[in-house]
Structures are given as C-alpha cells and as structure tokens.
Amino acid sequence: MIGGGIAGLITARELGRQGLRVVVLEARDRLGGRVWTDHRLGRDLEMGGTWLHWVQPHVWAEVTRYGLGVTRGPRPEKAYWLAGAEVRTGTLESFMNLIDPGMQALLADTMRWIPRPDDPLAEPDLAAVDGFSLQEKLDELDLPPAEYHANEAAWVGHFNAPLGEGAFTSALRWTAATAGSWHLMHEASAVFRLTGGTRSLVEAIVADTDADIRTSTEASRIEHTADGAVVTTAGGTRIHARRVVLTLPQNIIGDLDVSPPLCAEKLSAGKEKAASQGVKVWIRVRGPIAPFFAYSSAAHPLSVARTEYLGDDDAVLVAFGADASKISPNDLDAVRAALRVWREDLDVLEVTGHDWMADRYSQETWLMQRPHQLTRYLAAQQRPEGVLHFAGSDYANVWAGFIDGAIETGLRTARELGTRLAPR
Structure with a gap:
C-alpha cells in the first residue's frame, strides 16, 4: 500500500x-x-478535509x-458579500434567496448529464458539456450583477480554484450526489464535522x-x-x-x-x-463576536470566511482563497488585510494553516x-x-x-x- x-x-x-x-x-x-x-490556536483544527x-x-x-x-459550527447570524466593489449585508436566508435563481438555472440539467452519480460516465454525450468551465456556463446565464457576483463567490468557495479553470461537470457531480438539490449540496459540503x-x-x-x-x-x-x-x-x-x-x-x-x-x-x-489550487486559513479573532459568513470573489486573496468556533473572549474563523500563491495561511498582516474587504472591526490575533500546494505529497487541495x-x-x-x-x-x-x-x-x-x- x-x-x-x-x-x-x-x-x-x-x-x-x-x-x-x-x-x-x-x-x-x-x-x-x-x-x-x-x-x-487553542483548538483542534482541521488542516485539510x-x-x-x-x-x-x-x-x-x-x-x-x-x-x-x-x-457543526455555529449558525451564522449575519452575512456579508460583494456586489462589485460594494459590501452588502443580510442574513443567511437572504443570501441563499439571492443566489437561488442562478443556482437553479445553472444546475437545471444536472440529472440529465449525470443521472447516476455512482456512474458519472454513464451518459454517452457527457463530453459535450465536459469541455466547459464553470465560469463559461455561469456567464451564459446573463444574471443581474448582484446575483452574478453572489453566485460566482459561492462557487469559488466550493471549487477552491479560479472558475475559469474548473470544469462545469465538477459542479454537476457534486449536485448529482444530492439528487439535483443545490441547497443540500451546499449543506453536505460545508457544515457538519466530526x-x-x-x-x-x-x-x-x-x-x-x-x-x-x-x-x-x-x-x-x-x-x-x-x-x-x-x-x-x-x-x-x-x-x-x-x-x-x-x-x-x-x-x-x-x-x-x-x-x-x-x-x-x-x-x-x-x-x-x-483545478483546485487554493488555500485554507484558520484565524483567531478577539471576541465576543456574532457568528457570520462572508463571500468575496476569486480576485480576492480570501474568497470565503466564516465563524467555526466561538469562545468567551475569542472566536476562530475558517477562510478559503482560490489561489494559494496570493496569500500565505501564516501571514498575519496579509490575512488581516484580506478580511478588511468585508469588515474593519475584526481584531486578528493569530493565523495558521497548511500550504497543500507546496506539500510535495499532495500539491493540491x-x-x-x-x-x-x-x-x-x-x-x-x-x-x-x-x-x-x-x-x-x-x-x-x-x-x-x-x-x-x-x-x-x-x-x-x-x-x-x-x-x-x-x-x-
């Protein structure tokens, strides 16, 4: 072995x-x-999966x-996302409602192309869509700017990669595994842990x-x-x-x-x-804070951040970026700057992570x-x-x-x- x-x-x-x-x-x-x-950072943290x-x-x-x-981590009480250069705020429910039309349109033919996720190559014409990147299929939808940016941000978080380099079929495979439900796919990939x-x-x-x-x-x-x-x-x-x-x-x-x-x-x-070439960063901030999640874009060093642990006087966030070359998980100043795209009020105390792209035994996330x-x-x-x-x-x-x-x-x-x- x-x-x-x-x-x-x-x-x-x-x-x-x-x-x-x-x-x-x-x-x-x-x-x-x-x-x-x-x-x-005072807790047992997952460096990888x-x-x-x-x-x-x-x-x-x-x-x-x-x-x-x-x-599971604490339920977010507030959401932050970008619409162009503007930071918008709301609830988890309002963000999900915002991206729902785009998600539904993007994934409408999931079960047509991958009817059985346990046999992902069963559809003989699958190559017809396997040549597309997710970015190309998202651009085809011609969504309103606010919806487009929110959907793009959500998928950057899932792909841990620039969307122009990730296959559209990767999104189909994840969603086929939850019988075509993007809501369940989102939950299955990012909420519950041991x-x-x-x-x-x-x-x-x-x-x-x-x-x-x-x-x-x-x-x-x-x-x-x-x-x-x-x-x-x-x-x-x-x-x-x-x-x-x-x-x-x-x-x-x-x-x-x-x-x-x-x-x-x-x-x-x-x-x-x-395609995956991103970074995972653990961030300890001064507390108490209300749990939140945030999305930006593939152009930002950190495209996703959310609260994973709450303490009496601190909290630990987990964040992801689409390109590990843009930020080190151990660079305190860079992480502080990356979080300011959403919030200026977070007092970052410590950061940590593992560079899987530089790890000679993985070279991928x-x-x-x-x-x-x-x-x-x-x-x-x-x-x-x-x-x-x-x-x-x-x-x-x-x-x-x-x-x-x-x-x-x-x-x-x-x-x-x-x-x-x-x-x-």
Missing part, C-alpha cells in the same frame, strides 16, 4: 479482514493524508461503525487493522511484472508484493518512478494538474477537475494496470475530493483484490 491516507487505511483494513498480509508505506510522519487534525454528511454513504457508514460524534476531528476516524481505522504500517517511509520506485512487484523505499529497503495499491493524488502520481510506466491517461492528468478531465481520464485513473491498483478520493465516483470518496475507492479496491488473491 503506497499512502497512509483514508483510502489506504480503509483498503488495508478490508484486505486484512480477508486474511491478507498488508504493508502500508506512508511518506509523512503521520497518517491521514489530506485529512489532518492538529492542535493550534473536514466536512461530511449523512448523504455521503461511505463515510456515514464509518461514523456508524465506530460510533463517532458529529457536530466532534473528535478527522483524527478520530483515522485512529479508529488504524485500531481496526493489523496491517504493518510504516510512517516516514517514502516509496521511491516500483518495478512490476505480471507476477508481482518490488517497491523500493527512499531508504533503500526493497519490499516484494503480489499486488501494490497506489493512493497518490492526481497531481503527484506521475512523480513516482514506476517501471513499466503508468498509462498515458494517468500521466497526462498529473501533468495537467487539478480537494479535487476539482479541469474541463475534459472527467471524460478523458477518470476511467483510466480507476483502472488497474497489471498488479498495480489505484485508490484515493481523486478517483471516486460519487463524492470525489471528499473523505467519502476516499472510503469508496478503498472499499472498491479491496473488493477487487480480495477476489483475485488467496490469503497466505
């Missing part, structure tokens, strides 16, 4: 239950991959299996497997034949295996030395990169595909190559880019392997 994120750990757990011996190699000094709970929902079937089954608690953090899920899976898990162990080369493979670590250790599961994200899978090399589709997707990538690459990204198999949230059918997607692919890969291998 190359990679000790959620997909790798689920695969290892399931294969172990089938009596197979599994070795997990994780390059980082921790498990979890792009989910990572760390204690900062965070939110889940009961309409995400695979992760909710794990919540039930391990009895994990689920909570009470004990994603750490609690990682620890529960690890405790439930007898795999040989090795952290701080980077795989540097894989040589494979029809009979098996040899994995060489950066430290020179050679591990012989009948099968190898790779769980590397799309953006870095081509960096691994594989002989014979991976198929052209997998390598091309890695060279093109995913959550998956948002570029135009054409869904129809050109997904089938090949999921397909085994001889004794090599592939799992990871980037290659999921239903909730690609989410914790749920990682679990889905881990279960699928373990099932495929279990039918081909007899225990030793």
Whole structure:
C-alpha cells in the first residue's frame, strides 16, 4: 500500500479482514493524508478535509461503525458579500434567496448529464458539456450583477480554484450526489464535522487493522511484472508484493518512478494538474463576536470566511482563497488585510494553516477537475494496470475530493483484490 491516507487505511483494513498480509508505506510522519487534525490556536483544527454528511454513504457508514460524534459550527447570524466593489449585508436566508435563481438555472440539467452519480460516465454525450468551465456556463446565464457576483463567490468557495479553470461537470457531480438539490449540496459540503476531528476516524481505522504500517517511509520506485512487484523505499529497503495499491493524488502520481510506466491517461492528468489550487486559513479573532459568513470573489486573496468556533473572549474563523500563491495561511498582516474587504472591526490575533500546494505529497487541495478531465481520464485513473491498483478520493465516483470518496475507492479496491488473491 503506497499512502497512509483514508483510502489506504480503509483498503488495508478490508484486505486484512480477508486474511491478507498488508504493508502500508506512508511518506509523512503521520497518517491521514489530506485529512489532518492538529492542535493550534487553542483548538483542534482541521488542516485539510473536514466536512461530511449523512448523504455521503461511505463515510456515514464509518461514523456508524465506530460510533463517532458529529457536530457543526455555529449558525451564522449575519452575512456579508460583494456586489462589485460594494459590501452588502443580510442574513443567511437572504443570501441563499439571492443566489437561488442562478443556482437553479445553472444546475437545471444536472440529472440529465449525470443521472447516476455512482456512474458519472454513464451518459454517452457527457463530453459535450465536459469541455466547459464553470465560469463559461455561469456567464451564459446573463444574471443581474448582484446575483452574478453572489453566485460566482459561492462557487469559488466550493471549487477552491479560479472558475475559469474548473470544469462545469465538477459542479454537476457534486449536485448529482444530492439528487439535483443545490441547497443540500451546499449543506453536505460545508457544515457538519466530526466532534473528535478527522483524527478520530483515522485512529479508529488504524485500531481496526493489523496491517504493518510504516510512517516516514517514502516509496521511491516500483518495478512490476505480471507476477508481482518490488517497491523500493527512499531508504533503500526493497519490499516484494503480489499486488501494490497506489493512493497518490492526481497531481503527484506521475512523480513516482514506476517501471513499466503508468498509462498515458494517468500521466497526462498529473501533468495537467487539478483545478483546485487554493488555500485554507484558520484565524483567531478577539471576541465576543456574532457568528457570520462572508463571500468575496476569486480576485480576492480570501474568497470565503466564516465563524467555526466561538469562545468567551475569542472566536476562530475558517477562510478559503482560490489561489494559494496570493496569500500565505501564516501571514498575519496579509490575512488581516484580506478580511478588511468585508469588515474593519475584526481584531486578528493569530493565523495558521497548511500550504497543500507546496506539500510535495499532495500539491493540491480537494479535487476539482479541469474541463475534459472527467471524460478523458477518470476511467483510466480507476483502472488497474497489471498488479498495480489505484485508490484515493481523486478517483471516486460519487463524492470525489471528499473523505467519502476516499472510503469508496478503498472499499472498491479491496473488493477487487480480495477476489483475485488467496490469503497466505
């Protein structure tokens, strides 16, 4: 197993239950991959993947299996958004009402193009819309300026990328996963989180497997034949295996030395990169404050901000920007300046985050595909190559880019392997 994120750990757990011996190699000094709970700003904060929902079937089954608690941040009492250069204020309900006509029009044909999110390539003519960016489809609607800017801001928050680089089909996939309801899609992607953090899920899976898990162990080369493979670590250790599961994200899978090399589709997707290229920032401000959320635009360093934790004398906000090169999550002055687009009254005390784009083991945040990538690459990204198999949230059918997607692919890969291998 190359990679000790959620997909790798689920695969290892399931294969172990089938009596197979599994070795997990994780390059980082921790498990979890792009989910990572760390204690900062006086709280346990999620540096990466965070939110889940009961309409995400695979992760909710794990919540039930391990009895994990689920909570949410405080409900916003006020909303801020931009209409051009003007800051407007209102309630969550008024903002949702503002964007509703645009959302309905943009996503009207969701179930036409992706009638079954568990089979996203089923529609034979899907390539006809897969070439469009979300920006292009949003521009086609010719919305009034206030509605246009509000819808644009909401989608920048979802995509964590410039909308001109993200595929329209990525928006369709998320909405198809909630049977065409953009309201439910919005809730499922950004509200509920684990009470004990994603750490609690990682620890529960690890405790439930007898795999040989090795952290701080980077795989540097894989040589494979029809009979098996040899994995060489950066430290020179050679591990012989009948099968190898790779769980590397799309953006870095081509960096691994594989002989014979991976198929052209997998390598091309890695060279093109995913559209998501943003930043996540945690911000502690002086309190007390009323909980709020705010949207700006892709042109601003922070396009989304909202209250996630309330204390007696402080509050912690979470914010996202579409381009990690525009702001560092650890630059206090830059974050202060970015928040002033909405509010001048916030006293920023501390900031923190993790630059996933600079992280050599990810080089992306959550998956948002570029135009054409869904129809050109997904089938090949999921397909085994001889004794090599592939799992990871980037290659999921239903909730690609989410914790749920990682679990889905881990279960699928373990099932495929279990039918081909007899225990030793």
